[in-house]
Amino acid sequence: MSSTPKDATPAPPAEVTVQSCIEQAKRAFALKKYEQAIDHYATALELITKEVGENAPETADLYFSYGKALLENAIAQSSVLGKDQPQDAPEEDSKVASGSGSGTSGPILSFSGDPEEMEEDQPVDLFGQAAQEQEEEEEGHEQEQEEDGEPEDDFNAAWEVLDLARAIYDKQHVDDGDDEVKLKLADTYIALGDVSLETEKFDQAITDYEAGLKLKLELLPSSSRHIAEAHYKLSMVLDLTSGRLSDAISHAEQALQSVEDRLTELKKGLAGELPPLPEPVQDTKGKGKSTQMRLIRDDYVQNMSKSQIESEIKELSGLKDDLALKVRRSAPHRCK
Numbered sequence: 001m002s003s004t005p006k007d008a009t010p011a012p013p014a015e016v017t018v019q020s021c022i023e024q025a026k027r028a029f030a031l032k033k034y035e036q037a038i039d040h041y042a043t044a045l046e047l048i049t050k051e052v053g054e055n056a057p058e059t060a061d062l063y064f065s066y067g068k069a070l071l072e073n074a075i076a077q078s079s080v081l082g083k084d085q086p087q088d089a090p091e092e093d094s095k096v097a098s099g100s101g102s103g104t105s106g107p108i109l110s111f112s113g114d115p116e117e118m119e120e121d122q123p124v125d126l127f128g129q130a131a132q133e134q135e136e137e138e139e140g141h142e143q144e145q146e147e148d149g150e151p152e153d154d155f156n157a158a159w160e161v162l163d164l165a166r167a168i169y170d171k172q173h174v175d176d177g178d179d180e181v182k183l184k185l186a187d188t189y190i191a192l193g194d195v196s197l198e199t200e201k202f203d204q205a206i207t208d209y210e211a212g213l214k215l216k217l218e219l220l221p222s223s224s225r226h227i228a229e230a231h232y233k234l235s236m237v238l239d240l241t242s243g244r245l246s247d248a249i250s251h252a253e254q255a256l257q258s259v260e261d262r263l264t265e266l267k268k269g270l271a272g273e274l275p276p277l278p279e280p281v282q283d284t285k286g287k288g289k290s291t292q293m294r295l296i297r298d299d300y301v302q303n304m305s306k307s308q309i310e311s312e313i314k315e316l317s318g319l320k321d322d323l324a325l326k327v328r329r330s331a332p333h334r335c336k
Helices: 018-030 034-052 057-080 091-098 126-176 179-198 202-217 225-239 245-270 291-295 306-333
Strands: none
Touching (some): 018 034, 018 057, 245 306
8 A cells, every 4th residue: 555645746847947958958968968968959949049039149159059069969970870981891891881782792682592402392482572672772772871861961950050159149249349259159160160071061161260260369368278279170171171281280380389388388387487367357348357367268277276287288298299290290291
């Protein structure tokens, strides 16, 4: 017999709000559960657009986060579907693995045993079996085409959502001239460049990376890891573009310089040689914070513990070595 009181009622379901959806999406994204993140961001967008409209400034951050989740999910799905076959895989093995053969990887008419093992008096409907297997093969091809299209569709969706965020941020920046919005616009350009790089639209990737880098250079110090990242991404896509090797090397060198600048700050901080942080000054809009204090994305070395500084020095030293090696290997081909 149940001991539950007769008047007991189940707890009401938690209210679904924009903020609760965003928090769930962030947790899912951090755990690389991108499909869950997409679902939560989509729900949050549905809720907020009902209140403020689809193109309201309040939606821009959500569109950006939603687009990033779509992008990461597309990359993950593309990897799962095995888009990149191993270079040393035999051609026939590759066809079998992908199922993309046009009937040459195996006979259309296949039997359960060798012909000599079959009883002569056992009727075999060759045409019926051929038709059935041909139908199964066509269904397999259709499924592959659908699967092949999924990552591309996800990339397209990511592009559309991120471009919507870009348009909203761009209008905000034009209207208000707010540097925080300007930096978010820069982040969106970089994300759009990531989509184009993944889909091998290199010219578009270059355009977006350059736009993002230009804005970041106007706002962030050269030692910012976000500057190094933008230079590095530009160097990658330029390296894949015919006739742009010299530019690729130049951006790799600038990424290297940015990392070195950050390492210099960290080492000075470890030695206690950095000056104290300045007091925030009143900005022109009376928000009580200086633009420079708000916009720097990397941790202030002055606020970091010794172990944090040492950890970042170790990480960036490895990155510095990788970048230096890339520059050294590419430099001899610069003028060719």
